[in-house]
Amino acid sequence: MKTIEAEVLVIGGGATGAGVLRDVCMRGYGGLLVERSDLATGTSGRFHGLLHSGGRYAVKDPSSAKECMDENRVLRRIAADCIEDTSGYFVTTEKDDPSYSDLFVDGCRRAGIPVEEISVSAALNAEPRLSPRISRVLQVPDAAIDAWKTVWGCVRSASDHGGRALPYHKVTGILREGDIVVGAVVEDRAGDEVRIRAGFTINASGAWAAQIAALAGCGGFTILPGRGIMIAMGHRLVDTVINRCQMPTDGDILVPIRTVSVIGTTDEEASDPDDLRILQDEVDRMLADGETLVPGFRQVRALRVWAGVRPLFKDEKAESSSTREVSRSHRLLDHHDRDGVEGFITITGGKFTTFRRMAQDSVDIMGAQLKDERACHTHEEALPDSEERTYYKLGSRLAAREERLHDEQIICECELIGRRALENAMQRRGSSDLDDIRRTLRLGMGPCQGGFCIYRSAGILHSLQRIDAASATASLRDFLQERWKGLHPILYGDGLRQARLDDWIFQGLLNVEQLQS
Amino acid sequence: MTIDIRASLDHCVKCTICETHCPVSAATPLFPGPKYVGPQAERFRSEEASVDDSLDYCSGCGICSQVCPQGVKIAEINSRARARMKAQRGVPLRDRVIARPSVSARLATPVAPLANAALANPVLRCLVEAVMGVHRKAPLPRFTSRPFQTRQRQRSAADSFRAKSAKVVYFHGCGVNFFEPRLGEMAVAVLERNGFEVIVPPQDCCGLPLQSNGLFSEARTYVRRLASNLAPYARAGLPIVSTSTSCSLMLKREAHEILGEDSEELAVVSEQMFDICELLADLLGRGELDRRFGEVSLTVPYHAPCQQRGHGIGSPALDLLELIPGLEVVEQEAQCCGIAGTYGLKKEKYDIAMAVGRPLFESISELGASIAACDSETCRWQIAHATGVPVVHPIELLHRAYVGEQ
Structure with a gap:
């Protein structure tokens, strides 16, 4: 079994995990993040994109409200290009x-x-x-706020400070030596096991935090x-x-x-x-x-x-039955205090808006446990592409497209993605999964839901990565299957009309279901 | 209504039918096509500064909206987006001038021979191009020293036809008034021949050139004034006929859809507005058209302008012209002459407009006809300029046939 060494292991590739990875790396630790799927595919990539002012909690949960507003100000400063x-x-x-x-x-x-x-x-x-x-x-x-851009921005920032993220590495076990957590065993995309030895492990797996904590033998709470x-x-x-x-x-x-x-x-x-x-x-x-x-x-x-x-x-003894009544403020579990287990903490709860604060609090606790307290700088340094501190504008892709109108093929017409951007993303991600490319560029996320760009993209993927036709077909089919999940419950009106046309293209013209893969 | 225009982008299924019909994107790479500029780019537009300059190369011919099988108001989306862009960036003096034909015509009419000589002078036209940006070769009409309104006022009472019941209002537009008064006289004669008493109320520009140049608030001022002049007749149930297909389309539909005008005056005028051939073809359908035509031995290529097709009334001119003995009408299949009102006059767009019209020009030239027919004035001027063949309104052929019979 392959073994990787890391000073700090972060479990979970959502906003919290990416924020924690960036924070530990900026404080000078060698950080490694593992995520069972692609980054920001759990809760972080599945919200509405609201950067809270805190207004939503102003009456009901004043401390959350204040925390949101504080972090809103920070993110506007450090992640302007995502906002x-x-x-x-x-x-x-x-x-x-x-x-x-x-x-x-x-x-x-x-x-x-x-x-x-x-x-x-x-x-x-x-x-x-x-x-x-x-x-x-x-x-x-x-x-x-764009979740994918923010999460990837944190990971890029972390890698500038020596960190690394491994998507598609699923934790299957937590390594313990006595009462000390010393890392985890993960399974990669090919199904091979990898052992990660770490000086400290931060469980930032959000809604899955109780499952991960249980692997370390820590319980007493529910998500x-x-x-x-x-x-x-x-x-x-x-x-x-x-x-x-x-x-x-x-x-x-x-x-x-x-x-x-x-x-x-x-x-x-x-x-x-x-x-x-x-x-x-x-x-x-x-x-x-x-x-x-x-x-x-x-x-x-x-x-x-x-x-x-x-x-x-929810702590086991809490009595509230409806989830909305449970506090939305984040929870930090120091398993040393709770369970007598060292080298392991859990951060969960919270909101996307407050992910940076959650990361800061987590790494502070880690420092306290390690008796190595270092200052946090994540609120001071801008994420890559946000250095200019100019907000993202709706028209920016249209403006960029205008510049290349005459010399670049357009692939995704709805989201205005040109061939160069697509090829760059495919090279950078090194992935043959079109859904990964989708999250990177918003490929196929517009009105036609991939109807016109995905067969083009599958062809480009094939020519670029030298993957064989069968793998390209599989990637195409997986993408369509994934899209279908979000389409079939809302098939009416214009969306239904589009789905029919897309179906004619993929089933009628390309016979996609019968292709060999 | 403006919300409905934008919301129509949801109907786009990306089929690309509009792009295959767009005559402008077929002629120049500078225009990326109606699907791109319309439903696609619109999703990236907000009140932010306008970023897509390519939008300005849309000629506004409206073919995209006509061919869209899903009902996307593509041309209308483009018009609105362009107006927003112009409002942010300012409109050049050239566009402000050519968008007000009635203003420049009023200045030129008293000195019409001089003005015409000046505009026919190649040296002066080069100067106009350099200073104003109107292309030196662009087809400009000739001013008349006796506008149509003046001619009608001076027409002796004995010449006028009085009818007890059948009355019709003639909306002649700026083209007839200042440049083609003979067409107006022929239209009146054809209507009178069919038993109508023709009322010609005072009228000014409909605002269409202002609208197509992105000057929406100025366009609204003009169209409101015109609608309020015409509304009393419309309320009395009189049909209003026009020989200008683009100006009548403005009143029928575009002022409402593009400018968002929703006054009762405009609505009632819109209901009563007819293209003159549409009205006469209605008479024909009811068996009430005077069919005593003399022979006109001609082969005439006929081009239905984009704005005429925008009415959605079929081809009434063809239905009428086929009644004329000896007349062979050859319907043109090419889509657009390229001029699109004032688009082809502009220095940077003249060549595009000529390229757009090339299939039409070639087809007309190949026929070797001595005369061609087309319903819209700027299209007539453009086709005549490009082919050297005189181009008339279909009404002129009907008039000729009636006169020949007498």
Whole structure:
């Protein structure tokens, strides 16, 4: 069995894990991250893309609200290229209790969230699709954040400081010597086992944290997977994040992110974090909630639906039954104090917005345990591509495409991806999995959902990587299968029409199901 | 309505039918095509600064919207995006001038012979190109010293036809008023021959050239004023006919769809607006058209302009012209002459417009006809310029046939 040495092993390649990897590396440790799948494919890659101002928690959970606002400021400073400065409205619709908005303003002020009332007419002027039945609009510094860019940005930053991430390395066991955790055994994509010996292990596996901790023999807590669905609509209905001004509930956020608008979300207690089922009833509820914010919502093309799980921490003795009542603040478990196990901590819970803070707290605890306290600098140094501190703009891909209009073939027409960008990404990722390339570039994520770009991409993959036709076909088919999961629960209207055309292309023209692979 | 235009991008299934029909992207790589500029690029647009300069190469012919089987309002999306771009960057003086034909014509009419001589002078045209950016060879119409409105006012009462019931309002547009007053007189004569009393109310530009040059608020001012002039007749149930297919389309549909105008005045005018051939073909369908035509022994290539096709009324001109004894009409299959209103006048777009029209020009030239027919004024000027063949409105052929019969 192959053995790798690392000073610090990070388990989990979501935002938290990537943040922890970056933090340990910036503090001068040799960090190694392992992730069972591709980076940001668990909870981090499955949220709506909202960079919270904290407004959502202003009334109910003031400490979370304050933490969100603090981190919102930090991320705007260090990850500007991942953020679109959309701003956010909290709107009182006809279905919301009007008295909540005063509580909201008080809560924001106490949490240090800049809040400003704007007139309904000004809001409707800026966002003409917003329901004219709203009665009050409060503006806060919400924003949209690209999860994949952020997570990969952290990993790139970590590698600048000597760190490394290994996607598709699944932890199958935790190595213990007596009461000390000394690393983990992982299984790579080919099914081979690799032993990783580490001086310290940080379990940042979010909704899977209890499973990993159990491998180390540490228990006494549960992660309740709170499953929520989100639907991406075909284009930007609004350019500002829209929240219902009410106690947080289902279907009350609409986030304009990149070229789509995402409505979220539901909250169903799941028994397993890998249970990502989507129920018809949830889709219907989401669309109805969308209608409350944007009249005509049901006529808009629904591009894709997906589910993600929130990692909500619950100590065994906690009595609350509904997951939403469990605190969203993150939890740090020092297994030395809890279980008498050294060299091992667990970080879970929290929100995407606060991932950097979670990482900082984790590495602080590690330093305390190691009696080697070093200062955190993750809030000071910008991520790669964010050094200029200019926010991402919706039009940036269009502007870039204009420059290359005459000398570069376009491959993904919906997301404006040219051949060079695609080939570069394929080389960089070294992956023959088109779904990995999708997350890197947003390939095939537009209205046609890969209908026109994926067969082109499979051909390019084949010619670039010298993989044989059978592997290229398998990659193509896997991609289509993966897309289908998010399409079939929302097959109506324009999306259905598109799916029929795509089906004719892949089944009718390319006979994709019968091809040898 | 403006929301509906943008939302229509959701219907795009990427089939590329629009791209295969676009005459501009077929003629120049500078225009990346309607699918790219329309439903694709629109997803990347917001109130941010406009970034896609290639958009400006859309001629606005509207063929993409006509051929889209899914109902994407491609040309309309482009028009709106271009207006936003122009609003951010400012509109050059050239576009502000050519977008106001009635203003420049009013200045030129009193000195029409001089103005025409000047615009026919190659040296002066080079100067105009250098200073203003209007291409030296671009087809400019000739000003008349007696505008159509003046002619109608001076027409003796005895000459005018009075009818008890059948009245029609003639919306002649700037083209007839300032450049082709004879066409207006022939239109009136053809309508009177069919029993209509023709009312010619005072009228100004419909705002279309302003709209197509991205000057939306100025265009709104013009179209509102025109709609309010015409509304009383429309409310009284009188049909309003036009010999300009692009101006009538502006009132029928575009002011509403592109400018987002939703006044009651515009709506009622829109309901009553007819292309003149559309109205006459209706008469034909009801068996009420005066069919006593004299012989016109000619072979005439006929080009249905893009804006005429935008009406969605079939080809009423062909239905009418085939009634004329001796007349052989050859329908042209080429899509567009390239001029698209003011597009082909511009220095940087003249060559593109000529390339767009080349298949049409070649087809007309090959026929060796002495005359061609087309419903839209700027298209007539462009085709005549490119082929040397005089181009007339179909009404002129009908008029000739009626006169020949008398």
